[in-house]
Amino acid sequence: MATSPPFPTPPGHRAGGDRRHARWWQRTWVRYAALSTLLTLSGLVILLLVRRQTGTEGFLVGLGLAVLPVPLLVAAFRWLDRVDPGPWRNLLFSFAWGACAAALIAIVANSFATRWIATATADPSHADTLGATVIAPVVEESAKAAAVLLVFLFRRRDFTGIVDGVVIAGVTATGFAFTENILYLGTAFGTDQLTGDTGIFSVTAATFFVRVIMSPFAHPLFTVLTGIGFGIAALSAERQQLRRVLLPVVGLLLAMGMHAMWNGSSSFGEYGFFAVYAVFMVPVFGLLTWLAVWTRQRELGTVREELPSYAVAGWLTAPEPFVLGSMRARRLARQYATHHGGRDAGRAVAEYEAYATSLAFLRHRGRRGRAGADFAVRERELLEELWARREPARPALAYAARATAPPPAPSPWPGYGYPQGSPAYNPYRS
Structure with missing residues (x-):
């Protein structure tokens, strides 16, 4: 398993970043205080x-x-x-x-x-x-x-x-x-x-x-x-x-x-x-309910379509786009992590799933020209959040992939169970 991100993190300017972070916290605190009041x-x-x-x-x-x-x-x-x-x-x-x-x-x-x-x-x-x-x-x-x-x-x-x-x-x-x-x-x-x-x-x-x-x-x-x-x-x-x-x-x-x-x-x-x-x-309620559920399913489809690029680049394992595009598989991954690693591991897997989903949506908007000017910065942030949680997340997602994998296709020769060309293959076996 790789121990560092697939491509290096660019060096930052610590002092300038700290000043910007402090100003951001000041603005955020004032905003929250005003709204709370x-x-x-x-x-x-x-x-x-x-x-x-x-x-x-x-x-x-x-x-x-x-x-x-x-x-x-x-x-x-x-x-x-x-x-x-x-x-x-x-x-x-x-x-x-x-x-x-x-x-x-x-x-x-x-x-x-x-x-x-x-x-x-x-x-x-x-x-x-x-x-x-x-x-x-x-x-x-x-x-x-x-x-x-x-x-x-x-x-x-x-x-x-x-x-x-x-x-x-x-x-x-x-x-x-x-x-x-x-x-x-x-x-x-x-x-x-x-x-x-x-x-x-x-x-x-x-x-x-x-x-x-x-x-x-x-x-x-x-x-x-x-x-x-x-x-x-x-x-x-x-x-x-x-x-x-x-x-x-x-x-x-x-x-x-x-x-x-x-x-x-x-x-x-x-x-x-x-x-x-x-x-x-009642009809409008039914129509809007259908629209909301259909949109939710489209979001899962977006996750399955966009994340394979990051799997190819090494940020994700090959089965993860499928797992992250299935609500059942995501739930199984969280349960596995909680059972084997405790609440902190379960929380880390939930955060991994959330960051991966945000990454898929960000890439989807970027490919359609709807991402903001901070696309590259935001993408880097999400990738680094995923990388920081890969240790508890990858075993859990691998388990979910195995648990939700479709059954193997039936043999073209029912009753034999051996592929054609293998030493045990005999089409005339009784």
Whole structure:
């Protein structure tokens, strides 16, 4: 086994690199501090607003019911992102932005707009309808899209395609729906406390059925359209500036339109809500789910297509592109490493898989002219990360390759088991 990289690492300038690294850490610290402060303040304000509207008991009931779909939705988006998993901090930021900042913007802006319309038209019912079908979709989708935009701009290395856009948008919308559900369910519980209704005929039960059982995917479905727009923009070359700007805008407009149709479904007649749900929402949900899964499979195909070049150059062993392009084989490799080397070895193999996947995507973009000016630097960084983890990773990946290898082709002479030309070959053997 080679003990050094297949080609030498160029010498660096330590002092200049240290200064640049220090400046980068300063900028990163300021950015994280500002975002953390913003999200913390937003969370405290939204907590006070929701609790004031629902009461303490209503808030606790709403919180307990609203949290139920959150683990399932986050797990679904995390599963979708397993080929090239983004860092958890991006998902935590997205969820916190949706639950705190976006929800606060929506509550304040929607309330202000509805009161202004009611004052201007002197018709409160008209103001509520207009606010739900026009104002709320624009405000809420814009507030949620801000999280996708921030990750797209400041975490560009982690935002490389459609799946990343879907995941960031979906988790942001999950956070937003979580806070909104606390408000709706807590308010419904307060109404039931006043009327004395209980059981399945209560307002709380009806609200829970509509928002948590029937349509927990509604908000993620809307915002995913924005995420797809950003994802396609991420796949575009840097010279295609118009496309990189227009596609996210188109995705946002589609999200607003779908949101408006959903909010306005109750005004389409007695069965308008169910008609929109069955004819529009469910088919679109199925279509976008298929698109996300298909894109995930294409990512695995990209890994299998791009990594053999690095195997030829000596950075990877020959079976590794196949193993890294199979989710089952990758899981077996992690399990093998954990079983034989402990958690640290399992973590090293998981990191090896992630770096190799990022390398495949980087090469894929580079061959199509969509990589940035730092392509060579980034490629070198990823290769060195792989090389540093080769000791625990290669035995595990070799085991996974053997475990998932297709069975040998059947003999053209069934029942004999000896290849033609071997000493034991006898076609007339009984």
